Amino acid sequence: MSKVKWGVLGVAKIAVEKVIPAMQRGDVSQIAGIASRDFGRARKAADALGIARAYGSYEDLLADPDIEAVYNPLPNELHVPWTIKALEAGKHVLCEKPIALDAKEARMLIDARERSGRLVAEAFMVRYHPQWRRARELVAVGAIGVAGAIQTFFSYRLLDPENVRNRPPGGGGLYDIGCYAILTARHIFGAEPTRVVATLNRDPNFGTDRLVSAILEFPGGRHLTFSAATQLSAHQRVTIVGDAGRIEVEIPFNAPPDRPTKMLIDSGADLFGGGARVEEFSTCDQYTLQGDAFSRAVLGQAPLEFPIEDALLNMRVIDALFRSAERGSWETP
Known part of the structure; x- marks a missing residue:
């Protein structure tokens, strides 16, 4: 079976510990090279991960004609500049979330895609996990009645001042994890927030x-309420509530790749779980699924399910939340 040859920009922790090992297990994805601004770091990572090629600069990777697609896990402020350079070099690009620092910057990727004729997408791996596809299906068929509210909490505790998540301009909780709450609510409701x-x-x-809390109003009077925190104890949970029941996603975002995941569906018959049942999902790696989905689009075997326009819509909501926090008012994305 033909495999897409991938190159990775940088030796970010998420890349070397999660994404690369997962993609190496894919059916149609092959990690062929990894780059760093320090050749020694690139070579060390390549050797540890069994990657054939190491490059001492991002430019060298982009100049390699054997590399077909690029995974970009660089710091958030470098997402758009290096994604555009990769597209201009003739590579397809899967770029980590958030796709940009604002919607204006994200819009540049649409133009770059049109000029290059290559695919570009935002790396939100959760959309490929069976638990989220099932949650969306249950809501769509009315398994909990009409879904009216989603409550999301996502937190971790990180106090290292040198970590990119704690450094402007691209750090902070809204960019790093609040974006998941926005994306999954849009995914479940199948709509865009109005304010x-x-x-x-x-x-x-x-x-x-370090702590952001928000309300997003969707058409039909539906709401997402969420909090995202970078200095509280680690926790995550999503509850989707309808007029005839609720769905609770136990580990919604960092679904473990080494054990099954569970979802609770409760009819709301009582407050003691009398109407509750549990669905279990077989062990899988959402990063593997994401990588292969993009590779199949590159190979022409399947359409790109979530094009860059979807990333722009998510970014518009993030922009509006930043404006709201600054102005103290409701804002329209």
Whole structure:
């Protein structure tokens, strides 16, 4: 079976610990090269991961004619510049979330895609996990009645001032994990929010948001309420509530690749779980599924399910939440 030859820009932790090993297990994805601005770091990572080629610069990787697609896990402020360079070099690009620092910047990727004729997409691996596809299916068929509200909480505790998540301009909780709450609500409701309101608490030393809470109003009076935090204890949970039941996604975002995941569906018969049942999903790696889905689009075996326009829509909501927190008002994406 033909495989797409991938190159990776940088030796980011998410790349070397999660994404690359997962994609190496894919059916149609092959990690053929990895680049760093320090050749020694690239060579070390390549050797540890069994990757054939190492490059001492991102430019060298992009100049390699054997590389067909690029995975971009660079710091958020470098997503758009290096994605555009990769597209201009004739590579297809899967870029980590958030796709950009604002919607204006994200829009540049649509133009770059049109000029290059290559595919580009935002790497939101959760959309490929069976638990999210099942949640969307259950809502669509009315398994919990009409879904009216989603509550999402996502947090971790990270106090390292040198970590990119704690450094402007691309750090902070809204960019890093609040984006998941927005994306999954759009995915479940199948709609775009009409207005949003948010409050942010910033770390006085880092300057990045360490706690963001928000309400997003969707057509039909439906709401997402969420909190995302970078300095609270680790926790994540999503609850989707309808007029005839609820769905609770136990580990919604960092679904483990080494054990099954579970989802609770409760009819709401009582408050003690009398109407509850559990669905279990077989062990899988959402990064493997994401990589192969993009590779199949590159090979022409399947359409690109989530084009870059979807990333632009998510970015517009993030922009509106930042505006709301600054102005203290409801904002329209």
